[in-house]
Amino acid sequence: MCCDLKRRFLLLYATQKGQAKAIAEEIWQQAGTHGLEADMHCISEMDKYNLETEKDPVVIVISTTGTGDPPDTARKFVKKIQDSTLPPDHFAHLQYGLLGLGDSEYMFFCNGGKTVDRRLQELGAQHFYDTGLADDCVGLELVVDPWIDGLWLALKEALLLQKEKEGMNNVVDAVTSSLSLAPHVVHELNLNSEVQNLKLEDEGAKSSDVLSQKVDDINLVTPARNTEPSLVNSIPPLSQSALNIPALPPEYIEVQFQGTHGENPHLSSLISEETTFEVPVTKAVQLTREDAIKTALLLELDISVS
């Protein structure tokens, strides 16, 4: 798949039963509507991508199988990154987002994704987007859908930062080669550029407003994001979201006034169907036995205050 370099991202999936692949395909499809192009591969196709030289953002969707194992298709990849001789900055150039699939019924929830995530971090790779862990036990979509919704803005920000970094590096390269600067001047320029890059990285998280504006400037479509966690919408990571169960409304009983026969002739005219009164219960007696199918209660209400 050939992609415009400025809008391309690498999309890798590792699946055992097909769900991670289906989700990756969904991301691949949605990417087009966001003006982006995903270069999608199964993580086992290691001849088709190269993380050692990858500059574009990387998105990884990976499930768990066995007893907390990565899928069979990811075994070679995991073995490769677990090589203990790799230096801690091996993936320092890499920015990635990871979506793990699992089932909390299993002891090692999402361990395949967590293993890869942890190791990439150890090797210096940076998150451009929070890791999502989706649980098949309650429905993968609870995490997957909002994770994908939020992915597009994060990707655009990552691509923009990358473009700015490349732009600065190009300036340094151009100045260096055209002016044939003395070695100490070149060194100084590179240092300056790195300081700028560090600043950019540092500001990346904070300046999302500015970035969003810039992203709009290059005409990429920004989706509306629902960032409020609720029972039907989670934000990654789910474990840190406060999901509030709505409080039950107060209980009411429906009271029907029977023929008043002069006892209180004004009462029925005062009460419309929708009127609700809160009144104290002054007496409650259970008229039926404990094992009765329907319970009958005698309630005395004090309506004098209403």
Ligand SMILES: Cc1cc2nc3c(=O)[nH]c(=O)nc-3n(C[C@H](O)[C@H](O)[C@H](O)COP(=O)(O)O)c2cc1C
């Ligand atoms: C045999 C088997 C073993 C599994 N083991 C785990 C596990 O150890 N931890 C976990 O979080 N999920 C486990 N799962 C759940 C899967 O990761 C989850 O259903 C996921 O959505 C499957 O995605 P896939 O179709 O892409 O492989 C297991 C599922 C199966 C069928």
